[in-house]
Amino acid sequence: MEKQQQDNQINLEKMDKVKIGYARVSSQEDKQRLGMEVQKAALSDCDVLFTEKESGGKDNRLELMSAITLAKELASKKVDVSICVYRLDRLTRRMFTLISLIEEFNEHNIRLISLQENLETDTLVGKMLCISLGFVAEMELDNIRSRTRDGLQRAKLEGKKLGNKGLPKKTEEKIIDLYTLNSIPIRDIAKRCNVAESTIYNVARRNNLSRRK
Numbered sequence: 001m002e003k004q005q006q007d008n009q010i011n012l013e014k015m016d017k018v019k020i021g022y023a024r025v026s027s028q029e030d031k032q033r034l035g036m037e038v039q040k041a042a043l044s045d046c047d048v049l050f051t052e053k054e055s056g057g058k059d060n061r062l063e064l065m066s067a068i069t070l071a072k073e074l075a076s077k078k079v080d081v082s083i084c085v086y087r088l089d090r091l092t093r094r095m096f097t098l099i100s101l102i103e104e105f106n107e108h109n110i111r112l113i114s115l116q117e118n119l120e121t122d123t124l125v126g127k128m129l130c131i132s133l134g135f136v137a138e139m140e141l142d143n144i145r146s147r148t149r150d151g152l153q154r155a156k157l158e159g160k161k162l163g164n165k166g167l168p169k170k171t172e173e174k175i176i177d178l179y180t181l182n183s184i185p186i187r188d189i190a191k192r193c194n195v196a197e198s199t200i201y202n203v204a205r206r207n208n209l210s211r212r213k
Contacts, residue, residue, distance in 0.1 A: 012047060012070075017080040019113075021046030022067045024090045039086040042115055046084055056093035064091070068104070075108045087116040093110045167199070175203045 012018050021043035025036050036051060043049055048070070052063035067083060075081045078201075083105065085091050091112075092098050102121055105112050112121040167175075171193055178189045179200065190197045 012074055013077050013079060015047070015079060017082075018048070018074050019046045019082045019084050020067050020071050020086050021049040022064060022090065023049065023051045023086060024061070024064070025053055026055065032046055039090065042086045043084060056089055056091075059092065059094065059097050067073050068101075071105075071110045080111075081109070082111040082113050082120075084113040084115065086114075088114045138202050143148055166202070167195070171195070172203055176207060176209065179209055 023036060023043060025039075028054040034086035040051070041051065050063040052061055054061045056064075069083045071083055088098070091114075092101065102112065103167075104110075105121060111117075175189060175193050175195070178184050178192065186197050186200050189200050193200075
C-alpha cells in the first residue's frame with residue numbers, strides 16, 4: 001500500500017497542475033441532503049480525492065491532514081496545487097481554524113477552492129469571503145450544539161430515558177436460556193441473538209448467572 005501511495009505521488013509530481021479534492025460527512029449528516037456521493041460527484045475532476053466521516057468541529061482529521069501534507073509536498077516541488085471542497089464547511093466549521101488554514105495555504109502557494117460558494121483564495125475578495133463564511137459556519141455549529149443540549153434537557157425534564165434503551169425482554173430471556181445451557185459458546189449465543197458478546201456478559205452479570213465448570 002505504501003509503495004502504491006509513493007508511486008501515485010511521483011505521478012502527481014510530474015504534473016504541472018494538481019487538484020486535490022476533500023470530502024467529509026459527519027454521522028449526523030448521513031441522512032441529510034449533503035451526502036458523500038453528492039460531494040464525490042462534484043469533485044470528480046480532482047486528480048486525487050480524500051474522504052472521511054468526521055465532525056466539522058474536529059480540527060485534527062486524519063484525511064484532511066493527509067490532503068494538506070500532500071499539497072505542501074507538491075507545492076514545494078513547484079507544482080500548481082489546489083485543494084478543492086464542495087462547500088466551505090466541509091473543510092471546517094471553525095472560523096479561526098479556517099483563517100489558520102488559509103494563512104497556511106497562502107504560505108505554501110496552495111489555492112483553496114469551494115465549489116458551492118464559487119470562490120478561490122488566490123484573490124483578496126476570495127479570502128475575505130472565506131473568512132466571512134467561516135464565521136457563519138461556526139455560528140451554525142454553535143446552534144447545533146445548543147439545540148442538542150436543549151433537546152437533551154427537555155427529554156430529561158419529561159422523564160425520558162436517554163442513551164441505550166436496553167434489550168427487548170424476549171431477547172434477554174433467550175440469552176439467559178442459552179447461557180444457562182452451558183454448552184453453547186458465548187460467540188454463538190451472540191450470533192443467535194444478534195447482539196455483541198459484551199451484551200451476553202452484561203446480561204449474565206445483571207442476572208447473577210454463572211456457567212457450570
